[in-house]
Amino acid sequence: MIERAQSVSRTASRTAELIRVKSFSVVFDGRRIVSAFSATFGPGERVALLGPSGCGKSTIALCLNGIIPHRIEAETTGSIELAGVPMSSLEPGEISRRVGVVFQDPDAQFCMITPEDEIAFGLEIAGFDRPAIISRVDAIVEEFGLGQFRRERIDRLSGGMKQRVATAAVLALEPDVLILDEATASLDRPAAEALARAITARLERKPATALIVIEHELDPFLPILTRVIAMSRGGAIETDTTPDAFFSAIARSSAPSITIPHSVDLVSRVDRARDRGEIVDVKKARQTALRLARASATAAAVLEVTRPGSPRNPESRSSTTPVIAFRSVSVTYGGPRTVNALDDVTLDFFRGSIVALTGPNGAGKTTVALAALAIVRPTSGQIEVNGRSTARLRPAEIGDRVGLVFQNPEYQFVTNRVRDEIAYGPRLARVLTEAEIAARVDRLLEQFGLTNRADVSPFALSHGEKRRLSVATMLIRGCDAVFLDEPTLGQDAASRREIADEIVRLRGDGVAVIVITHDLDLVWLIADTVVVLDRGRVVAEGSPGAVYGSRKIVESNPAVQPPDIAVWYAEARRALDLPA
Numbered sequence: 001m002i003e004r005a006q007s008v009s010r011t012a013s014r015t016a017e018l019i020r021v022k023s024f025s026v027v028f029d030g031r032r033i034v035s036a037f038s039a040t041f042g043p044g045e046r047v048a049l050l051g052p053s054g055c056g057k058s059t060i061a062l063c064l065n066g067i068i069p070h071r072i073e074a075e076t077t078g079s080i081e082l083a084g085v086p087m088s089s090l091e092p093g094e095i096s097r098r099v100g101v102v103f104q105d106p107d108a109q110f111c112m113i114t115p116e117d118e119i120a121f122g123l124e125i126a127g128f129d130r131p132a133i134i135s136r137v138d139a140i141v142e143e144f145g146l147g148q149f150r151r152e153r154i155d156r157l158s159g160g161m162k163q164r165v166a167t168a169a170v171l172a173l174e175p176d177v178l179i180l181d182e183a184t185a186s187l188d189r190p191a192a193e194a195l196a197r198a199i200t201a202r203l204e205r206k207p208a209t210a211l212i213v214i215e216h217e218l219d220p221f222l223p224i225l226t227r228v229i230a231m232s233r234g235g236a237i238e239t240d241t242t243p244d245a246f247f248s249a250i251a252r253s254s255a256p257s258i259t260i261p262h263s264v265d266l267v268s269r270v271d272r273a274r275d276r277g278e279i280v281d282v283k284k285a286r287q288t289a290l291r292l293a294r295a296s297a298t299a300a301a302v303l304e305v306t307r308p309g310s311p312r313n314p315e316s317r318s319s320t321t322p323v324i325a326f327r328s329v330s331v332t333y334g335g336p337r338t339v340n341a342l343d344d345v346t347l348d349f350f351r352g353s354i355v356a357l358t359g360p361n362g363a364g365k366t367t368v369a370l371a372a373l374a375i376v377r378p379t380s381g382q383i384e385v386n387g388r389s390t391a392r393l394r395p396a397e398i399g400d401r402v403g404l405v406f407q408n409p410e411y412q413f414v415t416n417r418v419r420d421e422i423a424y425g426p427r428l429a430r431v432l433t434e435a436e437i438a439a440r441v442d443r444l445l446e447q448f449g450l451t452n453r454a455d456v457s458p459f460a461l462s463h464g465e466k467r468r469l470s471v472a473t474m475l476i477r478g479c480d481a482v483f484l485d486e487p488t489l490g491q492d493a494a495s496r497r498e499i500a501d502e503i504v505r506l507r508g509d510g511v512a513v514i515v516i517t518h519d520l521d522l523v524w525l526i527a528d529t530v531v532v533l534d535r536g537r538v539v540a541e542g543s544p545g546a547v548y549g550s551r552k553i554v555e556s557n558p559a560v561q562p563p564d565i566a567v568w569y570a571e572a573r574r575a576l577d578l579p580a
Contacts, residue, residue, distance in 0.1 A: 016042050017040045017041070017083075018082070018177055018210050019041040019064060020040045021039050021040070021060075021063075021064075022081075023036050023077070023078040024036070024080060025078055025235075026076050028460075029456065032235060033235050034060060034063070034236075035234050036078070036236055037078075039237065039240065041210050042210065045211070045227055046203075046213075046227070047210070047212045047226070047227045048213050048221070048225050048228045049061075049214045049231070050215075050218075050228060050229070051238075051257075051492075052231075052232075052233050052258070052495075053467075053490065054233070054449075054462040055231045055233050055235055056231060056235035057214045057231060058182075058462065061179045061181045063080060064177070064212075065095060066087060067101075070095075082098060082099065093125065097175065098176045100170035100173060100175035101179040101180075102166050102170050102178070102183040103166075103181050104182035104185050104490065105408070106163050106165065106166035109166050110166070113154060114150065114152060114153065115149055115151075116141060116150040118154065119136075119141070119165070119172050121169070122169050122170070123136055123173065136172045137172065139172075143201070144167070149161055159187055159361040159362070163183060163184070163187060163195055164195060167198070167199060171199075171202055174209075175209065176210065177209070177210045178203075179211075179214070180215065181214045182216070184215065185216065185489055187518070188561070189561050191360065191361055192217070193220045196220030197220075200223075216259045216491065216492060217259065218259075218261045219261045219263060222243070222263065222264075227240070227242065228241055228242070228243050244279050244280060247260065247264045248268075248280045251265060251268035251280065257492055257493055258492060258493055259492065260493070261285070263285035264280050264285050267288050268280060321387065322349055323350065323351050323386055323401070323481045324348070324349040324384070325349075325383065325387075326345050326346055326347040326348075327381055328345070328381040329342055329344070329346070329378045329382070329383055330378060331377075331379055331536075340535070340536045341364045341536050342364045342367050342536045343364075343536035344381070345537070346538075347368070347541075349481055349514055350512055351480065352508075352510045352512070353529065354503060354507050354513045354526055354527050355531060356514075356516075356522070356527035356530045357515065357516045357517070357531050358518070358523060358531070359534050359559050360559055363533040363534050364533045365516045366485055368516075368533075369514070372481075373398055373404055373483075374390045374398050377391075385402060385480075386401060400429070400479070401481065402480065402481045402483070403474045403482040404482075404483045405470050405473075405474045405483065405485060406485055407485040407486045407489065409466035409467050409469065412470055412473065413458040413459060413469075417454070417457065417458075418454050419441055419455060421458050421469060422441045422444055422469070423437050423438075426477065445472075447502065448468040448472050449494075449495065450469060450472070467491060468495060468499070471484065475502055479511065481514065483514045484514070484515050484517075485516045487503070487515065488500075496522065503515065503526055523544060524544050524548070527544055528543065529541065529543060530543070530547050532547065532557070540560050
């Protein structure tokens with residue numbers, strides 16, 4: 001195997017193409033996922049592979065890594081060559097050493113208990129001798145800031161640290177091609193930017209490594225991109241061009257299916273305010289945006305364009321009695337290291353309102369939801385649902401009134417068809433007729449773009465489709481309050497808009513909607529109240545404008561990370577001398 005891998009490496013050094021894909025198509029479970037995909041990837045390229053949810057981006061990543069068809073069976077046509085060698089003639093281990101993939105869920109990649117063992121495992125499988133393994137592990141651990149965590153249990157690390165370990169384990173092999181498949185999607189902004197900086201630093205030292213980024217939030221990688229490949233919903237290549245040309249074009253679209261990077265969007269807003277349509281310099285977009293925001297000549301126009309406000313004033317909520325109330329609640333997790341997941345938290349969640357819970361990974365956001373549902377019990381303090389202590393309610397009674405959409409959609413699926421999954425809750429509750437259930441199911445299938453997937457298994461959906469299904473299953477139940485844990489994770493722009501619209505509809509129906517999210521643009525656009533948590537404590541609370549538009553709040557606590565739209569707003573306020 002090692003000899004063959006070395007042969008591939010030598011071939012790579014003689015060719016300008018690391019990977020050549022020719023008319024490649026993939027059919028899985030009777031459905032065409034990728035259609036006639038043709039592209040080449042050369043040394044040193046930094047490519048963004050974009051497209052709407054479910055268009056086949058992750059499938060391409062699995063094919064380039066050899067997981068399809070070696071580990072996942074699928075019907076494929078066309079060819080893929082790695083350094084001029086047909087990939088079909090290579091062993092999976094040879095391919096994975098040359099083409100490394102980091103997925104969205106790092107836990108799915110781990111085989112060992114500690115970071116250093118996880119990194120060493122891949123090197124050992126690849127055939128490196130002990131001195132080389134020790135040398136590479138030490139180097140990558142230092143490079144990715146894992147020194148103090150190298151012998152910790154991986155399952156006790158934060159999400160950001162887990163993703164660093166997964167990335168380090170792949171990069172320790174020094175692959176010719178690195179694929180990041182939504183690798184930063186579940187991270188808060190500082191963690192995502194920190195991981196992107198670590199990857200960028202590695203690529204600067206290994207400039208021949210090709211990078212393929214599959215992301216809906218591209219801001220951390222914008223400065224290094226050299227190329228954009230955009231796929232259509234049918235799984236074919238729609239565009240293959242430069243980042244400047246691509247993002248300038250979609251920024252002018254009225255309803256783009258691909259999420260516009262924040263910095264590009266901001267510069268485009270200024271261009272629209274100035275009535276011009278210039279090509280955006282992607283690498284300098286953020287610096288340009290903040291510089292222009294400080295210019296009083298454009299501040300008024302920027303303020304008007306970028307401050308959407310909440311569609312509903314929290315004063316108009318449908319009740320003055322909270323459906324969920326936290327009173328000085330603390331939650332402590334035991335184990336080798338005691339963790340204060342929540343520390344003296346007092347919060348109210350009212351019907352007819354949208355509250356966004358934000359903050360860094362590990363701040364306690366998901367614990368709020370778990371405590372409200374009595375999945376975890378408070379160490380001290382009291383939680384009430386509709387005025388009754390959860391300590392005196394059965395879990396089923398709480399579950400009838402409070403719903404939770406998990407961050408990992410697969411944890412919730414219990415049926416074999418998408419249609420039945422959405423209908424499961426109402427059928428169990430027996431409060432609607434079959435005709436009423438069917439009508440609601442059809443509406444939600446259409447709303448979330450799942451009509452043509454209604455009769456397939458939920459587990460056969462793409463990750464984005466699974467996410468939309470998990471939201472739909474909760475929206476049909478009619479709870480008094482719903483926790484949505486990262487509802488827009490891994491979604492394209494169109495799906496984000498649909499989910500945001502559905503959340504606003506829920507508020508209109510008198511539901512208390514609590515959104516746990518790192519998607520700060522979603523917070524800015526729809527939330528009545530934003531609650532920022534850090535290390536289990538509430539560090540800021542108020543309307544998005546009050547929290548993110550206040551220089552004092554933003555600068556006094558690093559956990560308060562405003563969306564770029566809010567940065568614009570704050571800069572424009574200061575330029576106009578408006579009250580903070």
